[in-house]
Amino acid sequence: MFSKKNKQQTRRLSSGGLINRSKPIGFKFDGKPLMGYDGDTLASALLANNIKLVGRSFKYHRPRGIYTAGTEEPNALMALRTNARIEPNTRATNIELFDGLEAKSQNRWPNLFFDFMQINNLAGPLFTAGFYYKTFMGIPGWHFYEHFIRKAAGMGSTNLARDPDTYDKKNAFCDILIIGGGPTGLSAALTAGRSGARVLLIDSSKLLGGQLIWELDQIDGRPAFQWIESALEELKEMKNVTIAQRTTAFGYYDSNVVNAIESVSDHLPTPDPHSVRQRLWQIRAQKVIIATGATERPLVFSNNDRPGIMLASAARRYVNQFAVKPGNRVVIFANNDDGYKTAVNLAEKDIDVRAVVDSRTHVNQFWKTKLDKLGVELILGSAVINTHGHFGLTGIDIASLSSDQKSIGSQSSFMSADLLAISGGWSPNVHLYCHAGGRPQYEASIAAFIPGVRSQSEYPAGASNGAFSLIDCVTEGTNCGSQLATELGFSKTIFSIPKTDEPTVTPIKALWRIPGKGKKFVDIQDDVTESDIKLAHQEGYISVEHLKRYTTLGMGTDQGKTSNMNGHAIMAEERGEAIETVGTTMFRPPYIPIAMGPLAGRDIGQSYSAKRKSAIHNWHHENGAIFVDAGQWLRPQYYLRNGETNTTENMDVAITREVQGTRGNVGMVDVSTLGKIDIQGADSGEFLNRIYTNGWTKLAIGKARYGLMLREDGIVFDDGTTSRLSEHHYFMTTTTSNAASVLSHMEYCLQIHWPDLDVKISSVTEQWAAMAIAGPKSRDVLEKSIDEKNLSNEALPFMGVKQISIDGIPALIFRISFSGELAYEVNVPADYGEYVWRRIMKKGKTDNIIPYGTEAMAIMRIEKGHVAGGELDGRTTPDDLGLNKLISSKKEFIGRRLLNREGFIDPNRPKLVGLIPIDGKSRIRTGSILVKDPNASLPMPKLGHVSSGAYLSPTLKHPISLGLIKGGTDRIGETVWATSPLHGETNEVKIVDPVFYDKQGERLNG
């Protein structure tokens, strides 16, 4: 992809490292072509190319460089890849280099070296904690400033292109889950695995071994990597052990569930064919060993953020793992032995290490001797008090530190350096322990928070448990794996604990901040300084949780991995209290930023929600249906004919055709989506009596009845028809939208209120295909279609139901009507739905039968004043809807007791009426508010609202609507105004009877 010339990698060591020098890799940073090697991360490749400046800081836009070598990286955030695959805020330290990789720095404009917003740095004192709140909140125009402020302070941005990659989800189960494949995790896996327990070991890296991959430690007298190799060899032989690499546990949830993200293809330019980009693991384990290690902390001193300042362990890692020389003139500043380890490591690789500055006054002879031999100056009892350089470090100032660490000597000395490696100690990675519900406790001997009481089945071990030495890690891991396996009933194993060669440790001396002027960054990602914390304290913030939100400490994408401990300790000092009293903020999932893709997995697009198609769907599709979503169902909204394109005009043409065809001759609509519930048992009638408002005990076999259901609070819940098929067998229909909730409601009543009733119910919605045939010729068409041939008023009267056959197919036929016409509803087994539909269409051809959709159905029901979804809106009572005749006074039923409460019998409640526009043509928008005077002063008194409407009644030749208005039908003849201020529409409407058409119901008889 790019030229393979290797002229730029000036900082690459000539030998060593876990990189493959025979596999060079070309990549681009901010458009500039560069080279690295297989095995590099983006960060190590940038350092190899001597690129120090990789970003601008969040608030002050200060130049920033690569600060760490791992997940905790606060600075080197990149927009990775381009176009639809662009991913903002990725950490360069975690990105495995691949051929053709393109990365862009963020938060700079127009470029890294000339950044316009750097002015914020000069205006620094202004941008203190709470600046934006104090300045912009509460004054008019925040909505105006917000855009610019967010742009200036923004992190990376993405685009709206559809993600071309796919993502998977996976459920995993094991006896023991081990999170982290370092010395602790591997030791635990060995003993747990040998016992026979099902072990799942997950690790976020490409290579197992954790820190041992790049440290120079010895185990059992040989290099640590050899110990890793033999451990992996043994583990891979065990059938009960599964190892998942590039898999990061990011959350520990209730019920001992751990979620992890597997980066299946992030190390490739694009995923392999048929492969996913990432996979979300949901892991259920009996026991979880947390072996997630620890994170090194920086030290807080003036201008501690310049490019060229880096964590000490990171410097070691770049040298050992990537053969990259992070500096030519190195100074190390530490308050613990990690500084010495780094100094010796680098110096032994022939890097010029000038000095170790140790804030402590004492260190053991082992390190002293080593430094002497390597010619590294040792400066004890001192601190780095300031740094120099703009786009890269040029030197540091060193001064002595008083014994209480509160003041510095008046004399400071300058030392030239281009790399300052710092170590403020290590913080155990207690994140997953916190997610599980644990509260970390302060441990003064290591100056860090460690896990405390266990809240689920989580077992922190090794460095994540505060045991930092290698010997402690392998010991805790070995014992923990063995012990947990034994607890789970697996056989005890014989093991020995490996030996290491570590020098004795001189204890850390906590050093939370170094006196001095200038910005001292605590949270380097969010640009939170020591003075911000002081200010927050002065302004009365005491709780660390409030401190966090006020200063944004630890609120960046790194979640304060390098900053929380220092920030909370400084707060404790300001308060003059112990760190354990002040406490720490809780870590919440996710441990690392997670893309939305794997959370959604395959549940996107068509797969987001199930699509339900009726048994007759194919016919609709072939015959010009335009479909509309009705919940999960696809229903024909209307049917276009040959040559008609789907325009608003043609929709009106189709709907008019369908209504007129039905009222004039005969039409058929697919009503398979109605909820259907089969009810059986000796107490079925009594049950219906209790859940419907009207009486059911006297319903004759072979008869159907309209029923109204209320909620327990008296509000109308659902309506439908229920038929009695035999002595103890009923067939209920519900509205399409309430099918599921009515079934659950009935099950609740049967299982919880009245378990003594002998009733069994079952949903049969999908078992029956249903079609309504309506219109004056419906009887003629059906008589031609069915085997019995006789549907006279005597054979099947209004509200009658019959079991018949159609071409030998068993069917239920109901004489019920929603359209107000002579009408029937035919139910057949779903598998025969399409066949029967086609048969009726064929037989009805000479009668000009027409299929109609939900629009025509809705218009005809409004013409008849039937209530539906718009009126059953969860706020209306039976009386509001003119349904009081369905309220039986002779029995008890769900919702009865609260029907007569004050609010329900208020005569001022809005009640159902019909509405027509005065001008006979204005379309009244559903949801419009009804008012007396559209020019009344605000707030305008509301009389009611428009609940549903037909823009055109083909029968009446003008728009009609239903609405609820105070006074209801008493106001018939009055005019009011329907207004929709959002749309700027106001129309005068006349109040009429809600039944617009065939008030006497004569058409029901054909």
Add this chain to the structure above:
Amino acid sequence: MIRIKCPYCGLRDHSEFNYIGDATKLRPVNPEVANDDEWFDYIYVRDNPRGVHQEYWQHITGCRSYVKVLRNTVTHEVLKTGLPSDDLLFSYEAEK
């Protein structure tokens, strides 16, 4: 993430269930005799306890049973499950 033991189907993921609500509220046995306060309490008043709570979950994509669940609202731990007629709190306390 929690799992619920359905008395009929065994231990199942909570995604198979619908949360229904407080299981301590009983519908007045004699609806006509119960006074307004009793009805008000039954329909509208729900405690929001911190700790142990008896509630109904319906095994909606399983056997459709209403399952009584004793759950700790702080930890989400499911302490006990049973039939709607079971007094889980009583048996839980008794076992402790």
